[in-house]
Amino acid sequence: MHLGIDSSTQSLSGLVIDVTTGQIVAEKSVNFGLDLPQYGSPQGFLPGGTDGEVHSQPRMWLAALDQMLSELGDLVDLSQIRSIGGSGQQHGSVYLNASASECLANLDPQSDLVTQLQSAFSRNTSPIWMDTSTGSQCREIAAAMGGDAEVCARSGSTAIERFTGPQIRKFWQQQPADYDATARIHLVSSFLCSVLAGCHAAIDFGDGAGMNLMNLASRQWDYDLLEATAPMLRVKLPELAAAGSVVGPVADYFVVKYGFSPECQVGVFTGDNPASLVGMGATSPGQVVISLGTSDTFFAGMTQAFTDPRGFGHVFGNPGGGYMCLVCFRNGSLAREALRDQYGLDWSAFDRVALAQTSPGNDGNLMLPFFGPEITPRCDFEKPLRSGSEAFVRGEDPAKQVRALLEGQFLNMRLHTDWIGIHVDRILLTGGASRNDGIAQIVADVFGAPVERLAIANSAALGAAILGAVTSGQDMGQTQSKFCHPAHDSRIEPTRGVSYDAELSAYANLLAHRS
Numbered sequence: 001m002h003l004g005i006d007s008s009t010q011s012l013s014g015l016v017i018d019v020t021t022g023q024i025v026a027e028k029s030v031n032f033g034l035d036l037p038q039y040g041s042p043q044g045f046l047p048g049g050t051d052g053e054v055h056s057q058p059r060m061w062l063a064a065l066d067q068m069l070s071e072l073g074d075l076v077d078l079s080q081i082r083s084i085g086g087s088g089q090q091h092g093s094v095y096l097n098a099s100a101s102e103c104l105a106n107l108d109p110q111s112d113l114v115t116q117l118q119s120a121f122s123r124n125t126s127p128i129w130m131d132t133s134t135g136s137q138c139r140e141i142a143a144a145m146g147g148d149a150e151v152c153a154r155s156g157s158t159a160i161e162r163f164t165g166p167q168i169r170k171f172w173q174q175q176p177a178d179y180d181a182t183a184r185i186h187l188v189s190s191f192l193c194s195v196l197a198g199c200h201a202a203i204d205f206g207d208g209a210g211m212n213l214m215n216l217a218s219r220q221w222d223y224d225l226l227e228a229t230a231p232m233l234r235v236k237l238p239e240l241a242a243a244g245s246v247v248g249p250v251a252d253y254f255v256v257k258y259g260f261s262p263e264c265q266v267g268v269f270t271g272d273n274p275a276s277l278v279g280m281g282a283t284s285p286g287q288v289v290i291s292l293g294t295s296d297t298f299f300a301g302m303t304q305a306f307t308d309p310r311g312f313g314h315v316f317g318n319p320g321g322g323y324m325c326l327v328c329f330r331n332g333s334l335a336r337e338a339l340r341d342q343y344g345l346d347w348s349a350f351d352r353v354a355l356a357q358t359s360p361g362n363d364g365n366l367m368l369p370f371f372g373p374e375i376t377p378r379c380d381f382e383k384p385l386r387s388g389s390e391a392f393v394r395g396e397d398p399a400k401q402v403r404a405l406l407e408g409q410f411l412n413m414r415l416h417t418d419w420i421g422i423h424v425d426r427i428l429l430t431g432g433a434s435r436n437d438g439i440a441q442i443v444a445d446v447f448g449a450p451v452e453r454l455a456i457a458n459s460a461a462l463g464a465a466i467l468g469a470v471t472s473g474q475d476m477g478q479t480q481s482k483f484c485h486p487a488h489d490s491r492i493e494p495t496r497g498v499s500y501d502a503e504l505s506a507y508a509n510l511l512a513h514r515s
């Protein structure tokens with residue numbers, strides 16, 4: 001058996017697979033808001049950040065890891081786990097001081113992770129991917145490198161506010177003494193991996209590419225980018241390695257406290273999106289994954305690393321080899337939930353039956369579907385912009401509002417992924433909202449391609465478990481073929497005769513002329 005751990009924005013999950021039977025044996029999830037209310041983060045991050053700052057608490061992730069393993073141990077015999085793989089929300093960074101190595105190596109099973117790692121942080125909070133506060137740092141890095149095109153050619157992305165490099169630069173500028181006291185900077189993924197292995201673990205090529213610090217071609221830290229970011233950075237960064245490569249045996253703490261075997265191996269963790277690519281069985285090029293989570297993401301395997309000329313899309317290392325492209329949209333479920341709550345609706349308003357009260361194209365009623373700052377395209381929106389009938393623009397007719405939001409989200413996605421230039425043959429839909437047939441139908445119609453969903457919603461945790469299997473020497477492709485099947489009856493065909501080409505132009509026009 002192999003365990004996959006995924007630490008996402010709102011929860012931390014564990015999923016156990018048995019490669020012999022091809023079964024998912026157990027799953028357990030700890031929701032930060034509901035299960036750990038003492039951290040004051042109902043949606044997984046600290047509310048009330050100013051100027052685009054969004055931080056979370058690494059101690060909360062530690063508490064969730066302890067709780068998840070203790071609950072998972074009630075469901076499955078953890079001594080049977082041969083290896084552990086993992087993933088984390090991308091870009092988020094954890095800052096540790098010089099005492100961290102000792103603390104990690106000497107975790108006492110009589111105590112808990114939060115208590116013991118309490119004093120190992122040189123920064124109490126972690127900026128996460130929702131943070132948009134580093135605009136000036138991005139401009140400075142781009143200027144030092146000779147322009148955005150150079151940063152993009154080297155790292156796979158232009159300097160991006162949520163990416164770790166600009167975040168590190170801001171920390172160095174604003175808290176230089178704390179930066180100096182930082183001995184190691186981890187990503188969410190490599191931090192949790194380090195805790196499990198009891199020593200500093202490497203960052204993988206998938207998550208590492210989300211930092212604006214790794215050279216995509218050489219898969220090494222890029223010294224010019226490090227220099228343009230902050231002083232003395234190389235010594236503070238872990239090594240780079242392939243996802244799933246062996247870090248070492250699980251720390252004694254987990255053996256004694258939760259009953260893991262001392263032989264259980266921990267593999268290098270990756271980002272949630274690269275893990276999801278693995279879990280969807282989509283590591284080889286040809287299919288597109290759309291993940292509907294707190295943010296919505298669009299990603300696909302690529303053989304070559306060409307980059308987005310407009311600078312919104314990213315290229316990361318693909319845990320299955322080669323590269324992957326990714327475009328992230330910040331107003332995902334947060335926007336769907338905001339509209340749902342504004343109109344006092346429930347999710348049934350987003351299903352196929354309810355959407356049948358409106359028709360594709362929504363009688364010309366369009367919405368720029370942004371309830372807060374967006375990163376694709378980059379703009380500090382505060383509320384959606386409506387265009388269409390007077391009643392619709394006034395905010396009337398909830399059914400049309402729902403369709404306009406969803407059509408707007410996927411038109412925005414189609415518009416900003418055309419640079420990838422792939423013909424979309426099949427869309428694999430994942431994430432919380434993917435089960436909703438109404439949403440799936442609109443995705444199929446807007447892209448003009450069939451949509452399939454896997455039996456399991458948490459593809460990142462499944463991908464993490466498959467990477468765990470790879471750590472024990474299993475073949476990734478063979479393991480994927482055992483677990484990554486579309487759910488029965490999950491396929492949704494695009495509606496015959498429907499094309500969204502005209503709506504796409506109208507949407508692009510509205511976006512270009514927004515006031």
Ligand code: XUL
Nearest residue numbers: 089090129272295297328
């Ligand atoms: C990807 C991104 C998000 C996070 C959180 O670039 O910022 O998808 O990985 O899920």
